[in-house]
Amino acid sequence: xxxxxxxxxxxxxxxxxxxxxxxxxxxxxxxxxxxxxxxxxxxxxxxxxxxxxxxxxxxxxxxxxxxxxxxxxxxxxxxxxxxxxxxxxxxxxxxxxxxxxxxxxxxxxxxxxxxxxxxxxxxxxxxxxxxxxxxxxxxxxxxxxxxxxxxxxxxxxxxxxxxxxxxxxxxxxxxxxxxxxxxxxxxxxxxxxxxxxxxxxxxxxxxxxxxxxxxxxxxxxxxxxxxxxxxxxxxxxxxxxxxxxxxxxxxxxxxxxxx
Numbered sequence: 001x002x003x004x005x006x007x008x009x010x011x012x013x014x015x016x017x018x019x020x021x022x023x024x025x026x027x028x029x030x031x032x033x034x035x036x037x038x039x040x041x042x043x044x045x046x047x048x049x050x051x052x053x054x055x056x057x058x059x060x061x062x063x064x065x066x067x068x069x070x071x072x073x074x075x076x077x078x079x080x081x082x083x084x085x086x087x088x089x090x091x092x093x094x095x096x097x098x099x100x101x102x103x104x105x106x107x108x109x110x111x112x113x114x115x116x117x118x119x120x121x122x123x124x125x126x127x128x129x130x131x132x133x134x135x136x137x138x139x140x141x142x143x144x145x146x147x148x149x150x151x152x153x154x155x156x157x158x159x160x161x162x163x164x165x166x167x168x169x170x171x172x173x174x175x176x177x178x179x180x181x182x183x184x185x186x187x188x189x190x191x192x193x194x195x196x197x198x199x200x201x202x203x204x205x206x207x208x209x210x211x212x213x214x215x216x217x218x219x220x221x222x223x224x225x226x227x228x229x230x231x232x233x234x235x236x237x238x239x240x241x242x243x244x245x246x247x248x249x250x251x252x253x254x255x256x257x258x259x
Contacts, residue, residue, distance in 0.1 A: 023111050023149035024187040029194030030165075031128055031143035036195045036211070036222035038126075038143070040169055043134070043212075043223060045141040049117075051125045052144050052167050053098060054106045054193060056157045061102040063175075066093060067208050070173065073230030082231040087171070089229055094168045097175075106163055106183075109154040115146035124148060126167070134221050135214040152187055159185045165193060166208070167226070174226035175208040195224060 029035055030052075038046055057063050070093050076082030096102060108122045117127045126142040133139075152159065161183045166175040178197040184190070200211040200222075210225040 024152045024184060025147060025149055025190045026106075026110075027147040027190065027192040027194075028115070028124065028144045029192060029196065031130060031145040036198060036224050037132060037134070037141045038167070038174060038195065039141065039223045039225050041172055041210070041225050041228045043225065045129075045139065046126050046167065046169060046226075048129060048142045049119060049125055049127060050142070050167055050169065051119070051123055052165055053103070054124060054163055054165050056104045056106070056161045056163055058102055058104070061096075063207070066096055067175065069093075070208065070229065071227070073232060075232045075234050077234060077236045079231075079233055082233050086229040086231050090168070090171055090173070093173060097166060097173075104155065104157050106150065106155055107148065110148040110150045113146065113148045115144075115148070118146070134223060152183055152185075155183055157183070159183050163193065164207075169226055172226035172228045173208055174224065176206055176224065178205055198224060 030038060040046065070089065074082055074085035074089055076085050098105075105122075107124050110122055113119075113121060113124070115124060115127050119125045119127065124144065126144055128145045129140050129142045131138060132141050134141075155161070162177060162179065163181040163183065164175060164177040165181075166173065176195075176198055180197050181191070181193055198205050198211065200213055206224070208227050210227065212223050212225060214221040214223070
């Protein structure tokens with residue numbers, strides 16, 4: 001009996017395709033209910049529907065250099081100039097972080113989302129809100145909950161790749177990561193991206209963020225704050241002061257000649 005090799009090969013390819021067809025499950029646990037909640041540098045809630053970027057950076061991208069430049073802040077001859085420079089630095093930093101030339105977005109190939117009030121498919125964000133008492137003060141804070149389905153094999157950096165999470169508020173940025181946030185080997189393994197994994201003391205996790213433990217108990221009353229841009233005003237000498245300095249120089253020169 002002759003065996004049709006084409007049929008056999010097609011069958012094998014079909015089996016492999018079906019193996020990868022079942023998408024992996026990604027659980028998002030950054031709601032601030034029983035885990036640290038993300039806030040702005042002043043402790044205010046992150047605005048609802050703010051995008052949370054989740055993915056990996058390319059090896060050619062100098063993330064540490066970008067963060068160092070951001071942390072160094074800006075200067076200006078006036079408050080308005082320093083503010084404008086800060087806005088420009090924020091924009092250029094977010095553009096670099098989100099550029100496809102530097103960043104692999106893990107959420108882009110998602111096939112479905114279980115987030116409450118989800119953003120458009122391919123995007124995750126702060127879509128939940130809950131009451132939380134932090135440092136003795138009650139307030140409503142937005143968080144990232146639910147999850148999404150994605151076929152891990154479609155993520156080009158490959159299995160085992162460590163993922164990073166970051167967001168921008170419009171003037172501040174937070175970047176965090178954890179060694180447990182790694183792409184599973186196959187779609188049968190689930191992945192949880194949760195803020196409980198972040199440590200108060202590890203700068204390797206809080207790349208651009210500040211952890212504050214108000215309650216003194218891990219995971220209870222804790223916040224992870226985004227970081228703003230330091231602004232330093234260096235005023236230019238006024239015309240009057242320059243004139244006075246010039247006159248003083250002439251007087252000193254005249255006195256020196258007389259002596």
